[in-house]
Amino acid sequence: MSDLITAEVRESVERSVLCWLATSDESGQPNVSPKEVFAVADSQNIVVANIASPQSAKNIRVNQKICLSFVDVFVQKGLKIIGTAAEIKPSVPEYFRWVEPLHAIAGDRYPIHSVFVVRAIAVEPIVAPSYRFYPSETTEKSQVQSALRTYGVRQDKGA
Template sequence: MTLTPQVADFAKRSILCWLATVDEAGQPNVSPKEIFAVFDPQHLVIANIASPTSVRNLAANRHVCVSFVDVFVQKGFKVVGTARNVRPHEPDFSQWAAPLQAMAGPRFSIHSVIVVSAEGVEPILAPSYRLYPDDTTEASQVAAAMQAYGVQKRTSA
């Protein structure tokens, strides 16, 4: 499965993605990433802003899992594949970094770009969608999440 427009939409709606890597001893590491994007139908790009453990793990094992969820509708996607760390001195760095630099602006320095080649994509759904399909809608999930987080919809000014 490729990174479809629906996957890209959920990536844009997600505040963080979670990058799972494994070190040389098999110890997993899951790390939040704030600057990420679907680059094309086969690749995700993630900014290495402060990710020494993720980068070190990628040098030992290129297999990764990335997940992102819209916390309000409680749906998202899991992407599995392999990744490589592209550093600024490499010729294709600018290409991979372009969408991330626009997101990072002057606030964050991008030390490298983690380029994930997607090999599989699966949906992530809150259990309510499966356990109570007749009662669970995106609207009901949004309402429940807004109540749980203590937030309200913005009113037009």
């Protein structure tokens, strides 16, 4: 299997402050939940902390197919990682290998009940429709300016 978590994918994940984990239960009912503690583990895996996600954990136990989405809401671009997930609990010896990068992020602030290890099968871009429908007038800069207006955010001139 090739290395799907490239340097570019790693940079996008590391710039994200939130990602969305989509799972589904045994009947196919989808569930999407935000995750704020996650890290690239290696060239094929991303680890996500299970802090308060009993439904995601339950779904992964019955259906390992998942999707992780990372989107820069200002640029309106990102990526989705399609893959499989396994829940690794603290009672499993390999847990400490997977949880280590998450402890560096969460510290003592959040209890990590288990780790979702996501093995990438495919990585695909997420791009706002404006880039496709209006390519001559849509730039990252114009998308950022539009998002700033929409969200009522002012940029710090000193930043």
